[in-house]
Amino acid sequence: MSPWLIVKLVSSKVVSENVKSLIFEVPEWPGHKAGQYCDIRLTSDTGYQAQRSYSIASTPVLGSKFVEFGVKLFDNGEVSPYLWNLAPGDKIEIKGPLGGHFIWSTDMPGPLVLIAGGSGIVPLISMLREYVRYSKNTEREVVLLVSAFSREKIPYYTELEKYKRNFPNIKILYTLTKDTPADWTGFARRVDKAMLAEITSGLLDKMPITYVCGPTGFVEAVANTLVEIGFNPHSIKTERFG
Numbered sequence: 001m002s003p004w005l006i007v008k009l010v011s012s013k014v015v016s017e018n019v020k021s022l023i024f025e026v027p028e029w030p031g032h033k034a035g036q037y038c039d040i041r042l043t044s045d046t047g048y049q050a051q052r053s054y055s056i057a058s059t060p061v062l063g064s065k066f067v068e069f070g071v072k073l074f075d076n077g078e079v080s081p082y083l084w085n086l087a088p089g090d091k092i093e094i095k096g097p098l099g100g101h102f103i104w105s106t107d108m109p110g111p112l113v114l115i116a117g118g119s120g121i122v123p124l125i126s127m128l129r130e131y132v133r134y135s136k137n138t139e140r141e142v143v144l145l146v147s148a149f150s151r152e153k154i155p156y157y158t159e160l161e162k163y164k165r166n167f168p169n170i171k172i173l174y175t176l177t178k179d180t181p182a183d184w185t186g187f188a189r190r191v192d193k194a195m196l197a198e199i200t201s202g203l204l205d206k207m208p209i210t211y212v213c214g215p216t217g218f219v220e221a222v223a224n225t226l227v228e229i230g231f232n233p234h235s236i237k238t239e240r241f242g
């Protein structure tokens with residue numbers, strides 16, 4: 001059982017209109033695998049405690065003592081506004097890494113398909129960063145689809161665009177479901193069968209491994225549709241943010 005660790009915020013950065021990246025120094029960090037999460041616990045002066053789970057955004061780096069999360073702001077939420085307001089030096093408690101099912105590493109074979117609903121990209125960016133940092137298999141096909149309300153709400157957009165320019169075997173696609181700019185060339189609708197078939201075309205026979213993360217309804221709809229178009233249900237891994 002992992003113990004609760006007291007950790008210090010070292011830096012934070014807004015990575016989309018409603019997602020903030022927070023990097024903590026964790027001296028006792030045992031290391032993690034891409035896709036895992038931590039529990040975060042806040043304790044008030046009166047002793048009241050609130051606890052939520054947050055996926056790890058950072059790449060697993062041997063010996064690293066820094067752990068990054070990506071937190072979506074819920075204005076009326078209990079924990080996320082508090083995390084958004086932390087300043088460097090502030091301390092919170094975390095427990096982890098947790099979760100052993102929704103994980104990926106470069107030694108796993110086959111094409112990698114990543115499908116995110118909004119902040120559901122957080123564990124997937126850890127996988128993508130791991131791929132970019134360590135993979136010697138530049139032949140591996142990688143597809144990432146991010147669904148967001150608007151361009152400004154696509155987390156890590158700048159970083160994703162950089163990967164798009166520098167790694168021809170990584171296909172990065174977006175779909176906007178509410179506000180679409182006039183010059184938008186990506187998808188502009190909710191994820192559907194035709195979209196999933198188009199972005200994964202040619203991959204089915206190569207035994208891809210697929211990770212779907214986001215709100216429960218999104219994850220279930222996407223996973224069911226992938227099965228409808230022929231994906232092996234055992235090759236689809238899901239993480240629901242609730």
Ligand SMILES: Cc1cc2nc3c(=O)[nH]c(=O)nc-3n(C[C@H](O)[C@H](O)[C@H](O)COP(=O)(O)OP(=O)(O)OC[C@H]3O[C@@H](n4cnc5c(N)ncnc54)[C@H](O)[C@@H]3O)c2cc1C
Nearest residue numbers: 052053054055070071072074076077078079080119122241
């Ligand atoms: C494995 C896992 C990984 C996760 N990873 C991430 C991650 O990487 N990034 C991330 O941003 N989130 C992640 N989450 C979600 C996260 O744990 C929280 O659920 C989220 O941050 C909201 O917490 P909160 O305390 O801010 O909001 P809450 O207080 O839990 O409220 C959530 C929403 O419900 C509304 N609400 C609250 N109380 C009520 C009420 N009484 N009636 C009606 N509505 C109400 C709030 O206004 C808000 O919109 C993950 C969840 C899981 C299970």
